[in-house]
Amino acid sequence: MKYSKGLGxxxxxxxxxxxxxxxxxGMPANTVRVLGQANPPLGHYEFCKTYVSECAATYKxxxxxxxxxxxxxTLLDVNYTVNSSITPMTxxxxxxxxxxxxxxxxxxxxxDFVLLKRKMLMAKGFSPSDLLITVVLQxxxxxxxxxxxxxxxxxxxxxxxxxxxxxxxDTEYTFLKRQANDDPARWVKLQDGRxxxxxxxxx
Numbered sequence: 001m002k003y004s005k006g007l008g009x010x011x012x013x014x015x016x017x018x019x020x021x022x023x024x025x026g027m028p029a030n031t032v033r034v035l036g037q038a039n040p041p042l043g044h045y046e047f048c049k050t051y052v053s054e055c056a057a058t059y060k061x062x063x064x065x066x067x068x069x070x071x072x073x074t075l076l077d078v079n080y081t082v083n084s085s086i087t088p089m090t091x092x093x094x095x096x097x098x099x100x101x102x103x104x105x106x107x108x109x110x111x112d113f114v115l116l117k118r119k120m121l122m123a124k125g126f127s128p129s130d131l132l133i134t135v136v137l138q139x140x141x142x143x144x145x146x147x148x149x150x151x152x153x154x155x156x157x158x159x160x161x162x163x164x165x166x167x168x169x170d171t172e173y174t175f176l177k178r179q180a181n182d183d184p185a186r187w188v189k190l191q192d193g194r195x196x197x198x199x200x201x202x203x
Contacts, residue, residue: 030154030167031064038177038189041135043111047101048185057183061129067151071126075149075165078120079158082113088160111145113160118147129181134190136173146171148178169194 048055104112130150147158180186
């Protein structure tokens with residue numbers, strides 16, 4: 001697999017270090033805890049009415065992805081490719097509305113980046129049960145969307161704000177809710193074990 005030039009030698013070196021270290025990196029236990037049901041974001045609910053087939057539970061959860069070196073490179077490549085090809089803009093700027101989830105072409109909001117990365121990874125053979133749209137809270141209190149990738153080395157985050165793919169617990173976000181791994185239209189509440197209290201989940 002060809003590697004994006006923009007990722008550079010440092011990223012390639014990091015890939016090799018991860019898999020040389022083996023189980024010492026991103027332990028399987030490093031996953032976000034699921035507490036129960038949650039309401040889907042309004043934008044995703046509307047998205048599912050437009051893209052019905054993409055929100056249907058047509059697959060089974062076979063467990064977390066076995067993270068090989070090749071798959072890790074693919075995650076890095078897709079994250080970088082989308083981040084470098086889409087210009088961040090708000091839904092208000094693009095569509096004139098507060099919230100609209102859609103596949104981006106040249107511009108998009110954070111959730112649009114997530115949708116495109118998820119679609120690209122599924123096209124490369126990743127199971128949708130391991131590619132979960134996730135709502136988080138930034139340190140400044142603003143909401144944000146990222147893509148959580150479930151693996152046997154922990155839950156990793158693909159984010160439009162950085163090209164580095166990080167284990168969830170290394171990010172600065174508070175994790176609130178995400179898609180259920182067995183049904184893309186259903187959402188579950190998360191407990192961020194690093195926080196002193198569980199974040200409340202709104203509509």
